[in-house]
Amino acid sequence: IEELRLMRESAQLVSKTLGMIAAEIKPGVTTLHLDKLAHDFIKDHGGEPAFLGMYGFPNSLCISPNEEVVHGIPKDIPLEEGDILSVDCGVYMNGFYGDHAYSFEVGEVSPETKKLLQVTKESLYKGIEQCVRGKRIGDISNAIQTHCEKHGYGVVRELVGHGLGRTMHEDPQVPNYGRKGSGKVIKDGLVVAIEPMVNLGTHQVKFHKDGWTVTSLDKTPSAHFEHDVAVINGKPVLLSTFKYIYEALGI
Numbered sequence: 253i254e255e256l257r258l259m260r261e262s263a264q265l266v267s268k269t270l271g272m273i274a275a276e277i278k279p280g281v282t283t284l285h286l287d288k289l290a291h292d293f294i295k296d297h298g299g300e301p302a303f304l305g306m307y308g309f310p311n312s313l314c315i316s317p318n319e320e321v322v323h324g325i326p327k328d329i330p331l332e333e334g335d336i337l338s339v340d341c342g343v344y345m346n347g348f349y350g351d352h353a354y355s356f357e358v359g360e361v362s363p364e365t366k367k368l369l370q371v372t373k374e375s376l377y378k379g380i381e382q383c384v385r386g387k388r389i390g391d392i393s394n395a396i397q398t399h400c401e402k403h404g405y406g407v408v409r410e411l412v413g414h415g416l417g418r419t420m421h422e423d424p425q426v427p428n429y430g431r432k433g434s435g436k437v438i439k440d441g442l443v444v445a446i447e448p449m450v451n452l453g454t455h456q457v458k459f460h461k462d463g464w465t466v467t468s469l470d471k472t473p474s475a476h477f478e479h480d481v482a483v484i485n486g487k488p489v490l491l492s493t494f495k496y497i498y499e500a501l502g503i
């Protein structure tokens with residue numbers, strides 16, 4: 253229980269960081285600037301930016317615009333009206349990790365892209381609903397996949413959600429596609445990062461030579477939402493929240 257309290261603190265610092273970033277996202281701002289803001293904010297609040305140096309990653313945030321799926325490296329290139337921006341943030345504090353992401357709109361985006369963001373976020377909550385004692389990991393995966401494919405979207409296979417705690421990535425893996433009733437049984441005390449990565453077009457992706465950037469193969473926009481979820485008394489409890497983002501965006 254003390255461990256859960258500390259994990260929630262790490263997750264909540266990520267949530268607050270994303271809320272701070274939400275207020276700064278607009279045309280003309282560079283993703284490198286957003287990265288610097290997040291780095292300083294996390295440090296000022298007693299945490300360590302967990303992605304910085306992890307597997308050799310050069311920055312504090314993974315920022316993936318448009319067709320970039322995840323693991324995008326912040327750049328000195330200004331955002332443009334109509335871009336979408338997936339921002340993934342990790343914090344290490346008091347021995348525990350938080351890892352949580354949101355896809356933002358830059359100014360006014362096209363209706364079809366807006367829909368992609370909405371459906372991907374819905375699928376995250378459909379997955380979370382299945383994260384209850386006695387169900388299996390495949391039930392989470394299947395709920396996400398079913399909801400996104402119903403809308404004709406491509407659910408990325410090569411990248412998955414994961415267990416989380418004293419290390420950033422631990423068992424079990426939580427794919428965003430799969431069969432109901434498959435995989436490990438969900439038990440009390442499980443903590444997982446559930447994170448659908450969904451393309452407007454094909455589910456296929458391309459891994460780039462920089463060793464990080466992943467894009468949709470057909471270059472259609474890609475969305476990513478992630479929450480940290482604990483199973484307590486049989487039920488899913490969110491350790492992270494989008495509350496600060498919604499406050500910043502006035503939604």
Ligand code: MG
Pocket residue numbers: 340341351352353447478
């Ligand atoms: Mg993440």
Ligand code: MG
Pocket residue numbers: 351352413414445447478
């Ligand atoms: Mg993650």
